[in-house]
Amino acid sequence: MEFIDYYKILELDKSADINAIKKAYRKLARKLHPDLNPNDSQAKAKFQQINEANEVLSDPEKRKKYDKYGKDWKHADEFEKGGYQRSPYENNSGGRQERKSNTGGFGGFEGGDFSDFFGSMFGGQGGGQRSGKVKYRGEDFNAELKLDLKDVFTTHQQTLSVNNKSIRLTIPAGVENGQTIKIPGHGNVGANAGPNGDLYITFLISNHTKFKREGNDLFSTVEMDLFTAVLGGDITIDTFDGKVKLSIKAETQNGAKVKLKGKGFPVYKKEGIYGDLYITWQIKTPVNLSEKEKELFIELSKLNKDGK
Amino acid sequence: MENEKLIPVDQFCKHYNIEFSFINTLTEFGLIQITRIEEIPCIPYDQIKDLEKLIRLHYDLEINVEGIDAISHLLNRVDQLQMEMKLLKNRLRLYENEE
Known part of the structure; x- marks a missing residue:
């Protein structure tokens, strides 16, 4: 576990008084x-840390135990009942133990157990000026779900595990x-x-x-041979959910686009409605020409001297 | 409106242990909308989440209503910019190799 120093978290000296702690x-x-800091998980994690640090350092009893026992401060009562005076210096030194109050010595502190404090956060007991049992809705949870584009072409169901609870979720096509x-209602449990x-x-x-x-539209680049581009013809292309045969106009230019209406991506929560598919033609220049083909191209170029 | 869930302000204040004047001030600043049903001021249910946030800012962080007003404007702008960024990122993917 990573070393967590509450004083450092609150940017304080170990001699800080209660007012300095409150202010910090x-x-x-x-x-x-x-x-x-909406949608900022780093800020949220740091906020949880300062809450925990404040919980401990602003409570004289907890602070005393924390200063004395470091990582084991939560077990201070057990140590004291057993007459055992443990020092944070004890872990690695193995020798004589001597505790100086408020001078640090958090070397063996493992920390990281912030979750113990979450119950008192997010309004549970935090409102210093308000008293009594205030009902608060629980904290919202945020989760990320990784999917492939193919997964969201159709509406489907998926079971997620969030905080050890399984949630059956319908993922609408077009997300x-x-x-x-x-x-709603699958975040943290409300307070009081x-x-x-x-x-x-x-x-x-x-x-x-x-x-x-892009949104509900799909874009694709499809190669077409020079002869079909020049003379026209039929070509079969892939759409997202199958193949379609297209008629190509003669003299189709490289980079020309066609729109296939309704062959794009499903529109979110509008069943049966789809965006469009835009095809950009990429015309392939023939390679490895035979002598005969070269001759014919030369002849063509002579016929086309003005370079139209 | 008749189907909308409404909570009387005094009941809300009692529940959250806050002053009525705080709700009034938020209303004056246009941060929340109050609906009157037979002269009883009520808060629409769908505003509770935003209102809880304003309560936290005021009572937990000791930010005054002028500050909350400024923060709300800035948070709205952050929200808009995040949406715009999301849109632009998705558009950028059109030009990127995703392999």
């Missing part, structure tokens, strides 16, 4: 509060990359019988297909 906590809370949906928070799921959609997606 308020200053950092204003900077890192989740309400002021966008980065889109967030709300699952308040309602549960909500679960927000953000979809991270990766695309390993040859199609590019």
